[in-house]
Amino acid sequence: NNLNYFKRFYKWPVRISDIRKSGDAGIDSNKIHKVKGWVRNIRIQKNVSFIEVNDGSSVQGLQIVGDKDTFSNIKHGSAVEAEGNLMKGEGKNPQVEMQLKNIKLIGDCPNEFPLQPKHHTFEFLREIAHLRSRGNTAGALFRMRNESTQLIHQYFNKNGFINVHTPIITASDCEGGGEQFQVVSTLDNKSNKQPHFFGEPAYLTVSGQLEAEIFASSHSRVYTFGPTFRAEKSNTPRHLSEFWMIEPEIAFIDLNDNLDIAEDFLKYVINNLLINCKDDIEFFNKRIDTGLIERLKKTVDNKFIRLEYKDAINLLKESKEITQNSIEMGDDLQREHEKYITQHFGNVPVFIINWPKSIKPFYMRQDDSNPNVVSNMDLLVPEVGELIGGSIREERYDILLKNIQDLGMDQKTYEWYLDLRKYGSVPHGGFGLGFERFLQYVTGLQNIRDVIPIPRYQNYCKF
Numbered sequence: 410n411n412l413n414y415f416k417r418f419y420k421w422p423v424r425i426s427d428i429r430k431s432g433d434a435g436i437d438s439n440k441i442h443k444v445k446g447w448v449r450n451i452r453i454q455k456n457v458s459f460i461e462v463n464d465g466s467s468v469q470g471l472q473i474v475g476d477k478d479t480f481s482n483i484k485h486g487s488a489v490e491a492e493g494n495l496m497k498g499e500g501k502n503p504q505v506e507m508q509l510k511n512i513k514l515i516g517d518c519p520n521e522f523p524l525q526p527k528h529h530t531f532e533f534l535r536e537i538a539h540l541r542s543r544g545n546t547a548g549a550l551f552r553m554r555n556e557s558t559q560l561i562h563q564y565f566n567k568n569g570f571i572n573v574h575t576p577i578i579t580a581s582d583c584e585g586g587g588e589q590f591q592v593v594s595t596l597d598n599k600s601n602k603q604p605h606f607f608g609e610p611a612y613l614t615v616s617g618q619l620e621a622e623i624f625a626s627s628h629s630r631v632y633t634f635g636p637t638f639r640a641e642k643s644n645t646p647r648h649l650s651e652f653w654m655i656e657p658e659i660a661f662i663d664l665n666d667n668l669d670i671a672e673d674f675l676k677y678v679i680n681n682l683l684i685n686c687k688d689d690i691e692f693f694n695k696r697i698d699t700g701l702i703e704r705l706k707k708t709v710d711n712k713f714i715r716l717e718y719k720d721a722i723n724l725l726k727e728s729k730e731i732t733q734n735s736i737e738m739g740d741d742l743q744r745e746h747e748k749y750i751t752q753h754f755g756n757v758p759v760f761i762i763n764w765p766k767s768i769k770p771f772y773m774r775q776d777d778s779n780p781n782v783v784s785n786m787d788l789l790v791p792e793v794g795e796l797i798g799g800s801i802r803e804e805r806y807d808i809l810l811k812n813i814q815d816l817g818m819d820q821k822t823y824e825w826y827l828d829l830r831k832y833g834s835v836p837h838g839g840f841g842l843g844f845e846r847f848l849q850y851v852t853g854l855q856n857i858r859d860v861i862p863i864p865r866y867q868n869y870c871k872f
């Protein structure tokens with residue numbers, strides 16, 4: 410049963426989530442169990458007192474029942490080890506509780522533990538990012554973040570993809586946005602002899618895509634899942650300076666295949682999250698966003714809309730809700746446009762495909778019938794907006810070279826990238842899913858700073 414591993418690793422305390430699961434299956438009340446965790450709640454009554462201990466494994470901790478004075482030295486926020494018998498709890502929640510035999514204080518806590526069992530604002534919690542994961546919301550979030558990571562690897566593994574670790578330090582600017590962080594050695598500042606540690610300017614990567622294309626050109630189906638960095642001065646609830654991106658790159662595909670893969674992938678991860686993280690999602694649905702579960706089920710159950718960019722612009726121009734003249738053919742979409750489009754289609758995800766070449770990066774494949782359009786896709790989802798950006802890559806040497814030259818990019822830096830088009834070039838493509846935006850989508854959390862362990866954004870690099 411779920412408690413079996415405790416026998417193998419007998420020095421480990423049992424996880425409280427496993428105790429809760431075993432509670433559903435029937436409890437052996439003769440056995441003594443040991444748990445370790447942090448005290449979330451203390452209630453002292455006339456003849457009896459209770460503490461709730463949480464070890465981060467589930468939304469609900471374990472309620473521990475002791476005599477009236479048992480917990481007089483125990484404070485909220487402290488770490489304890491408790492031993493006792495498990496018994497069926499009163500009422501619906503908790504289903505299982507511990508009748509205390511023995512309690513040890515592992516780490517004491519002053520009376521003024523910053524995280525009190527009451528509502529705190531997200532702004533306040535961000536100030537104590539080193540403690541916030543002991544609260545319910547961040548507690549649930551980091552379990553969901555972990556499960557999402559596992560499911561993402563699982564999806565690709567099941568479908569024959571190879572995971573590639575692309576470099577974090579790079580000489581190229583994948584998105585051509587010029588919004589990179591430069592990497593300099595602290596020694597560079599002291600000596601003029603070698604102005605660049607790497608012999609040339611180096612940056613933190615904005616995307617692993619260009620390097621992933623190397624491996625798609627040898628292993629056919631690959632993906633990266635790593636940190637990416639952007640020096641965008643976008644102080645919004647959807648932008649971070651450091652975020653994680655999942656980037657599959659696949660040989661021998663066209664745009665329709667790319668759309669199919671992105672849709673299948675998202676549905677797989679969300680569907681399994683609904684099963685594997687049922688309690689955490691119910692928590693978010695209750696506390697953060699009461700439309701969450703319905704929206705996620707809708708996402709899994711419906712075909713995503715596929716809309717040409719030009720049709721999207723016409724739709725926006727015809728709409729009375731969109732500010733007059735706020736958008737023209739050739740423009741990028743703003744937040745209000747994204748919102749209108751997903752709402753218009755009944756709050757299911759919408760792919761916008763085939764955008765103007767002039768507003769997209771150099772690597773996107775020029776359309777065969779219209780040289781002003783590229784073969785690409787952005788996925789818009791309700792509440793969050795743009796979740797995925799992807800494309801078919803330009804696999805023709807001459808057109809790619811011309812793009813690089815027309816944009817005034819340094820040809821030497823991209824020689825290796827051009828080489829991939831010289832030696833056995835094939836049609837290929839892929840996409841990038843912003844992991845934190847995905848987590849906003851599956852939790853309903855409004856601010857991207859609340860879905861990453863330690864956020865980095867302009868004017869903030871605490872820890």
Ligand code: 4AD
Binds near residue numbers: 641648650846
């Ligand atoms: O659309 P983007 O810029 O696409 C790329 O980087 C491609 N190279 C991906 C590929 O085709 N392999 O970014 C992809 C996604 C966005 O849709 C968004 O979800 C997320 O990355 N993203 C950010 N997330 C948080 N903070 C930021 N500053 C982000 N910028 C992009």
